[in-house]
Amino acid sequence: MTQELRVTNYPQVLTDRPTHYCPGCHHGTAHRLVAEALTDLGLVENTILVGSIGCSVFIYNYLSLDAIESPHGRAPAVATGIKRARPDKIVFTYQGDGDLASIGMAEIMHCANRGENITTIFVNNTVYGMTGGQMAPTTLVGQKTTTSPSGRSQEDTGSAIRMTEIIASLGGVAYAERVAVNTIKNIKKAQKAVRKAFEYQVKGLGFSFVEVLATCPTNWHMTPLAANKRIETEMIPYFPLGTYKDVLAKEEK
């Protein structure tokens, strides 16, 4: 006698609601990784989500968590306030690259440096998605956007900021890792990283940070498949994947 078992098991905290994201956008995958980590660690009922401004502003529609919407770039400050007010809660921010690495640069740097015991999920797709694909601080040199129509010029606008490297250099950071979700192998690593980030918060080790390299097929003017390939061919070479800081790994050595 054979009984059929379901292999896929979507966490309950992930609402059964179609997302507003474009075809092939990686936000949905990143949302799922967060949902899985919170569920596996049994944190769902104790977690407060701090949303940000950008395509993921509606994340509260997709994750069934107590949530607050923060002004553009200020999520780490809002999260600081929440964690100080409710130190027993799990607090995380979910931010894009325009939000975190441009208008919110001061907030993320100081939140990390203070070692606020929160987690930041940073989705880097190298453009301002929601506003129409403008140049972001993470836009690669040469990349065409609606505000760099001839391609980002290093002379005029500098080059793409590597956030995980910067964050890893700050004193209060317990864990900083860059991942991608373009292949099964990378998704599995990303799953572990997101889970670890929340585990470190549970352990009270300080600030944890996971950068997720992600596609924006619409604003890259690519098919989802071509955009997914670009992660491998252009983004990972400039934004190398891996662990940039891990306070526990250091202790083990």
Add this chain to the structure above:
Amino acid sequence: MPSRVEFREDRCKGCLLCTEVCPTGIIQQSSRFNQKGYKVVEITAEMMSECKGCAFCAMMCPDFVINVFKSESEKGGAA
């Protein structure tokens, strides 16, 4: 039928990311459009028997479209 994949067609955005991660290459774009106008993916009935139940497609899908099922006797491998 050892393994089986279900697509929630109304949720599929036709991005095709799942088609590239399937180790057996059985997922393909269908000729059907869903209500939102996306050309959805499918595994034809004759191809379904080749599914190994790895669920890579579901892991890759950004829209939680895919559910994968395995029969219990398969789970034990040779048993």
Add this chain to the structure above:
Amino acid sequence: MSQPDRIFIKGNEAIARGALAAGAKCFFGYPITPQNDIPEFMSQAIVDAGGQFVQAESEVAAANMLLGAAACGIRSLTSSSSPGISLKQEALSYMAGSEVPGVIVNVSRGGPGLGDIGPSQADYFQSVKGGGHGDYKLLVLAPGTVQEAYDLTIKAFDLAFKYRNPVMILADAIIGQMKEPVVPWTPEHRDPNEGRTWGLVGAKDRAPRLVKSLFLEDGALAGQNLKLQAKYKRMQSEVDQELFLTDDAELIVVAFGSIGRIVKSTVRKLRAQGKKVGLVRPITLFPFPADVLLGLAKQGKRFITIEHNMGQMVEDVRLAIRTVADSDFYAQLPGTLPTPDDFEEPILKALEG
């Protein structure tokens, strides 16, 4: 903890102590003169009281930390001075829009721009007329003495939670830096479940709570604005003012905060000379005591508004009495420190005019 009957402290410290007496648990600040005594005092005192102190990276961040902490239903505050308050406006608009209670202290100084570090009341518009983007109101309380700074800070927290709205204490460098005796007190009754019905604590055994100010669905933003306006109307019942010798006065001086208190001395002096002048000192700037002023105007009294700015509250005075009277205006220029004598001439001129 036993409290001394009277302590001799600066207005800034009175505000900090008032916040602690009100049960504040989180303070977020940034250095700026003339309010530095508040974060300096809090850096130790609120921690001793089992709370949290954060010196933020900026005024912007401090105000957003307040947004976060207050969204959890925890009594929290930030303090600053005029240029810093300008930076906080973003978060204040979000707090008002998403109905988050919190206290913002403005020990105001001269402007525009960097201005000076001396007293000024040029933040009336910024405090009372919104300051940030969108149609919203802060409750604004303007202490005229150090004791009142203590008392109004306690009241500010009660009002913030009563209405789920940000409340501003609008002081100035005079109130903040001046030392006076204060009788400290602690409010007796506080709802232990304050904030429990809406604060963020994690969605356990209930639907998730959402603190937001984005309303994209058809008609949703209109609805939210109508809801806010109805709340601002309810706030009118909180109006408060000091009336000093107004009954038989021919001329009413309208002045708030430190200037109101200095003018009171001028009024006393002029009364001794037989001049029939009185004072209305608005204690709440929003809601504004428009009805009180209109009532006095209907009795045939005349008005002069005196402010430590180039003319801001006078617009509200004129609006209040416009159907029956008008108000003269005297500007105590920013960057100067007034004495009661400075106001004699303009008041007499208005009385005789």
